[in-house]
Amino acid sequence: MSRAWHWILPHPFLTLVLAIVWILLQNDLTAGMAVFGLILGILIPRATAIWWPDQPQDFRIGRMARYAIIVLGDIIVANLEVAWIVLTVPNDRLKPAWISVPLDLKEPEAITLLAGTITLTPGTVSADLSEDGHFLLVHVLHTDDPDKVRDDIKSRYERRLMEIFA
């Protein structure tokens, strides 16, 4: 029975997200649209299941919501910081740097989320992953202390992601 469920709904959360996206796309909440969204939400994960070989074992939605709020706040602060750097720091005083962030995360989904977060937040862009997947290459726009940036990323984002994908 549970195997049949798993076959129909390989990714229940994705089903829900697709249904919501469909309703938002229609800009209109009617029963017919909700049902059609659910049908799409069941068909699309089923049809693309081959590209989603496995899913994270544990994914804590509550912690993910808290993480999203923290990241949103950081994005606003990051925007102000980068705007300030653009307007006030002359090019010859700019101190860009490469940093390697050692990763404790193992799941590809978690590393993807971390890389996306880094790109969206304070003056950092994630550029590459080491071949063995243990380091993330990050470019910093302007910093006096690259080691502090690395420790901030680890303590602020990676620690929380470890808890989400615990």
Next chain:
Amino acid sequence: MTLADLAMLLTALFLLIGSAFVLIGVAGLLKFDGPMTRLHAPTKVGTIGIGMLLLASMTNAAALGEPSFHEVLIMAFLFVTAPVSANFIAKVNIHRRDCDPPPKPPGARGWATLKPTEDAAGAGDRPAGQDDPDAVAR
């Protein structure tokens, strides 16, 4: 002041803030001189700039009595795709050696984009132009 006036003022405020951020993003793109530093201005400032413009659109639609939620979707797609395009541009910069070469990761074999040949690992000569399928994190 009626509610409609307030909505109009809010719309104007969001539009102003949004366009200011977009303007700063463009200024950064023009001002910075390295390919990697250039990448920072549009990826950061673009998100809040466009976010504010979308917020203005939502406020205006709600004030006209036709609430719209397409903007939430645009924002969500933007947040998912912006890091990917930034990552690709960064990879191209590393590949073409337009920027300072990144330091090698401690103890590891190298960055996935600059895949070293099996026998010359660590020798420093990285073959350029090899096709590099996106490295899987395992």
